[in-house]
Amino acid sequence: MSVEQKVGQVIMPDISTITPDDAHRYGFGTILNGGNSGPGGNERAPAAEWLALADAYWDASTAPRNDGRPSIPLLWATDAVHGHSNVVGATLFPHNVGLGATGNADLVRRIGQATAAEIGVTGIDWTFAPTIAVARDDRWGRTYESYGEDPALVSRLGAAMVEGLQGRVGSAEFLGPAHVIATAKHFFGDGGTNGRDQGDTVGNETDLIALHASPYPPALEAGAQTVMASFSSINGVKMHGSTAFLTDLLRGQMGFDGLVVGDWNGHGQIPGCTNSNCPQALLAGLDVYMVPEDWRALHASLITQVADGTIPMARLDEAVRRVLRVKFRMGLFERGRPSSRPLALQPGLLGSPEHRALARQAVRESLVLLSNRQNLLPLNPRSTILVTGAGANDIAMQSGGWTISWQGGGDLTNADFPGAQSIFAGINEQVTAAGGQAILSMDGSFEQRPDVAVVVFGEQPYAEFAGDVPSLAYADDQALRQIRRLKSQGIPVVAVFLSGRPMWVNRELNAADAFVAAWLPGSEGGGVADMLLRDATGGIRSDFTGRLSMSWPARCDQFDNNAGSPDYAPLFPLGHGLTLTSNAGQSMASLDESCAFLEQATVAQTMMRSGMAVSPYVVQLESAGGEQVPLPGNRGQTSDGNLRVSPRDRNAQEDARELVWTGPSTWLLTGGTPVAAGSLQAVDAGREQQVELDVMVSARPSGNVHVNCGSECQSNVDLAPALAQAEGKGWRTLRIALRCLMPNSGDVSSGLRLYASGSLTMQVSGIRQTVGPAIVGCVD
Incomplete structure (x- = not known):
């Protein structure tokens, strides 16, 4: 294999950013479909289209190469975390929090088998499941992906799911035609970050390993072929860059010989790294970079780093060998075109009566x-x-x-x-x-x-x-x-x-x-x-x-x-x-x-977090002619095309929204409980009610940008001067005095209405109603 081909084996792009021709040219070893990706950009694509795309990638990766080097079939991975849940018509099993309540390892094993069969219908080889986090703070947004707070229960059910997905180690069914590759994730400590996703798990290292890493040996004993590194840190050290844990603990002490895959641009969070340049992750023990969009630049930087010795050839070879080992173990070279495989020839398995009956049993027991x-x-x-x-x-x-x-x-x-x-x-x-x-x-x-x-x-x-x-x-x-x-x-x-x-x-x-x-x-x-x-x-x-x-x-x-x-x-x-x-x-x-948090909620509340409206708020778009359309997902546009919204990454995957105005139109955050205006205007000891917007401005407004509290509000604040000043200066927080938005009396909608008369490009990640130091004028 050439260096370029080896590097291709350790890069995992998303199907939304590559074509089968790219897969052939770069020799990718693995690909994935992220949570919002589907064939042709269609999340609701039928199973037949998923299978057709799997064939296209298979054909591309196995086609003869012009350089005479070997053609190596790629592995396609998906987030089938409660059934083959990306695909319309699949059986959706209870999430892990419910399966934990069943305590039934045999049931979980059978759910793994059924999920593997439905994945196989679409020609996909690999699932990023199970999550074997030990959830210790239920504020964490991934709590439902955990089987529970007891590491013994998580260990037992996690191993059962691995066995169901892959088949029993030592039997003829192990990684056979009726099974797919499992992933034990997220190594390790993701459930101990004090309720903050991608946060830091702090404590005595020995105790943390005993609690949060204990489900991994049973999962590895059950045959888990892949382990996903966690976004989170241990005592301030990002897991994607930790030699002590990815190599010394996982490989040395636990004896894992499969491949370690990163999470969505997780390598880019290592200090000194970017999504497109991070030799530290490979050196620490990562074998496959999950780099959904910046794969081309990462491919080039890794080739350069191998050439100049930053990455020893022996380390690259080791990572490639691990990728190939997993492929050989599952018989990928002999499996043939996805549509020719036994499971793909049984489309009725997707959402079959037998699988739905199993899911119904799981519901009853949960x-x-x-x-x-x-x-x-x-x-x-x-x-x-x-x-x-x-x-x-x-x-x-x-x-x-x-x-x-x-x-x-x-x-x-x-x-x-x-x-x-x-x-x-x-x-x-x-x-x-x-x-x-x-x-x-x-x-x-x-x-x-x-x-x-x-x-x-x-x-x-x-x-x-x-x-x-x-x-x-x-x-x-x-x-x-x-x-x-x-x-x-x-x-x-x-x-x-x-x-x-x-x-x-x-x-x-x-x-x-x-x-x-x-x-x-x-x-x-x-x-x-x-x-x-x-x-x-x-x-x-x-x-x-x-x-x-x-x-x-x-x-x-x-x-x-x-x-x-x-x-x-x-x-x-x-x-x-x-x-x-x-x-x-x-x-x-x-x-x-009694609950102090609820008592304070009328004073301080989050309206938008990580680019998404927080219930009961919803986002709507309004054209210049007044036609409103809901924006339930992460992208859309007004009927006249004057305002387009799309997802962007700030600190994590799609945790911001880019708003691009090309003409008069309005972005609305509505749905809050109507409140009395007078109750929101109190000023106490130099503090007052205000709305905070986390924004980044790429192109300053060409006209007015008016903001008010909703359709009932007559008071407008022009944000154009503040947005112009923020252009090109990265993320910042704008503070708007609520007294400038609200009328003096009456009940009004608790929301936000943002109107631009001309062009403007900005990103928004969070909006909060809070109390802070009094603002001179209306905007700070």
Whole structure:
């Protein structure tokens, strides 16, 4: 192999930035589809298009080379983290937080097998799963990717998932035609960063290894062929650049002989590195750079660094050898064109009845019953049941992040999930069959009085850092108001809570008669119905067996209260879960509903974080003619094309949005609860209410840039002078006095309306309403 070809083997670009011709020319060893990538840029591409693209890359990588060097087939990796979740029509299993609640290693193993089969339908070889982080602070936005806070449980279930995906080590099925390559991630300590994604895990090194690295030996013993380095740091040292951990610990002490792959531009976060220039990562023990966009420049810099001795040839050869070893172990050279493989010849495996039945079983076993006053559950299916709440009929919400798109949710509708079933649909199917009536009412209103109500509510979908939160308080009061209103009418209420983590829901627990932690169940809403309803004869269909794999907080600031902690005092401990039989009618004392975070929320609140609107806020675009269009995803434009929005990287993947104006148009952040203007104008000891915008200006405005608080506000502030001054100066925070945006009286929308009359190019990553030092004038 030539040096150029060897370098190509250690570079992993994203399919959104390369063509099959690029794969042939540069000899890439691996490629990936990121969370927002799909064939031809279409996230909703059907399975046949995924398979056709896999064939195209296979053909390109195996075509004879002009230089006579060997042709080496590439490996395609995907984030199939709860089923083959990037592909429309796939079975979506509960996220790991729910699987942790099952405690069922055999079930997890079978889910791995089913996921491998559905990946194989699309001709892909490799999944970036399982995550075997030990989540210790539930504010972390990836908490739902963890099986739990107990390293022993994470070790057991992580090893089972590896075995399901790859097959049992030593058997004929290991890495055979019915299996794919697994990835143990993220090595290591990602669950210990004090709730901050890509943060720093601090402590005694020996203790950190014992806690956070302990799931890796079982995963490696189960045969995991790849390990992904963590974005995070250990005591200030970035994992992507740590020889002590990637080489000495993982290779030396744990004996790993597969390949170590980086995370999305993770090497670029090492001090002294950029996305396109980082010999330090390879020298530390990284074997494959995940470089979605800057692959061409990285390829050139690595060739130069090998030539000048910065990277010894022996180290490059070692990395390439590890890549090839994994390919040979899975028989990649003999597998043939993706469309010719056994799984690809069975397209019916994608979302098959057998796989959906398995997912439904997983849902049933994952649900945790937290309260059941006066034996309200299970419900009589022959009764009239009102089903309400934001999650009642929303498959995207019940599936969470990493579902079709990276963040999930957004503009996804139930039509994007053929073969799936919402929670309401599952309830309605069983109630109708039994002769009862299920009524869907999103606002909880009704004409015919129901016998009982089911309120399905919870977190909106998110992934990675977008899910980091400052408190575990569930702050959206809409469901709480619904529950209290129904209870005031004498209607019993079952609360079904959708979340990626335990959260402080004392108010909802007090208000509801029964409360079920449903986590993120995925595509099979019928599994939830199975647990809420009696069978057709009036008997118990299934009792609750789910047990908490993460301690449930008693206070909204109790985010790291893990079993074994000296001050361990949760509301519900690790392993807790009621049953319908042994805990019948258990009463619960009234819970403390005080939460300082919620009390402060009317004064300080985050409106946009990491480039994404924070619920209940949403983004809309408005053309010069006044036509508004929603922007549920990360890109879009006005109907007249005067304003275009696209994702950009600031500190992490797609954590900012670029707004490019070419003519009159408006960007709106709306949906906040209306507030009294007078309550937001208090000035105390030199401090006042203000809105902060984190911006970077690439091209100054050619006209006015007006900002106000929404459609009801008449006061405008012209940001053009401040934006012009910020041009070319990198990221900065603009502060706008709220008194300049609000009228003197009346209730107004809590939001932001940004209008540009001419051209302007800027990026926005965060918007906050807060209190700070008083501003001279209106803008600082």
